[in-house]
Amino acid sequence: MSKEIIIAPSILAADFARLGEEIAAIDAAGADWIHCDVMDGHFVPNISFGADIIKAVRPMTKKIFDVHLMIAPADAYLEAFAKAGADVITIHAEAGPHLDRSLQAIRALGKKAGVSLCPSTPESALEYVLDRLDLVLVMTVNPGFGGQSFIGSQLEKIARIRNMIGGRPIRLEVDGGVTRDNAAAIAAAGADTLVAGSAVFRGKSSADYAANIAAIRVAAEAGRVPKQHDSSAQRGEPVLVR
Template identity: 60%
Template sequence: MSARAIKIAPSILSADFADFGAECRAIEDQGADWVHVDVMDGHFVPNITFGPATCAAIRPHIKGTMDVHLMIAPVDPYIAAFAEAGADILTAHVEAGPHLHRTLQAIRAAGVRPGVALNPATPASAVAHVLDLVDVICVMTVNPGFGGQAFIDGQLDKVRELRAMVGDRDIHIECDGGVDTTSAPRCVAAGADVLIAGSAAFKGGSVTEPDAYGRNIRALRDAAVG
């Protein structure tokens, strides 16, 4: 894993909802590699956040990668809207529908990099037959729906299994949920190279005091790379 650069992807679920544009600019200026957008529908997960209109609104404020995590079901009817909103990556859940292969093909066809996410109870084997269709695998290290949950240690075995399955394919493995300076190095040691951090990235900062974001992001990166 030493040759694979670690990416820090702050989740705007922990940002100031009233000032998303400035928050996105601030975290990128302070060293974020990707901006992670958690889309929740109140159906697939027990929370409602934002949709394509929000993604389109923040897109001009993001210079780099907008990583959009679709915690929604169904997914297919909304792929075009999120693609048009400027998503660089669209991640769909294994559990969100019966035709994952078709969903991933549709995301690629829309000009977006496809990702696949696995809930804590879903085994790594669930993505064995779509590895050649994805650029990102997102391992949920909490149950999806809310920020601020405790990291589920048992998911690290899944990360290890996925890293072995991926082999030499150019696929990122994300850990999403409960990632902080304690869990980050364990995620990387298991094989993850993208760390999605909410409260650990945004704690103590604001758009008027963004230096805290920089300190948080550097602390996560330093912890991850040892």
């Protein structure tokens, strides 16, 4: 049996004036994880929020906080995000010279470790760190802003990374332009964890968010292909699910 599909709404698309309420709403709407996009205005051309905001909203849900650090350097801030309540900390392969060391630091803090790749970064960047990873995040837009369109060329990269992962218990996450219309193709390529911002936060209520999450989940499940349905003994048990 394959890893279940995880839907991780990105709070970058939430109403920041009501951020705590928005997190509670997507929790009630069926979000599996809460995706937190941290941007520094340096590594990416936008500034979002930092560890203090994550700490402030952490009590709003018991769901996994999936913290995506689009910052450089990242190492100096890992402890702050760990203490703020991150469960998974993902750093960019492009953001520093010592990726292996950074992943060791995340694991030493007791957190799950992820690596993200920008669209132009080849999957070969993962080759020598795979056994330090709990998650690979494929960016399917250029990082920095929400609401961008999915870059279709990344589907082949997703499939290649799925093959690289093999039997390791590593989740394969996709972030950028994910909608109910392309979720099937993304899952068919091998992704099991989908980040969606604008596609989730359409509407005004938790009921609207629930319908949006459900539509993405149904599409992703429908897109799965037979090769994804191998045994948990071969692929590893699902991880990071509460």
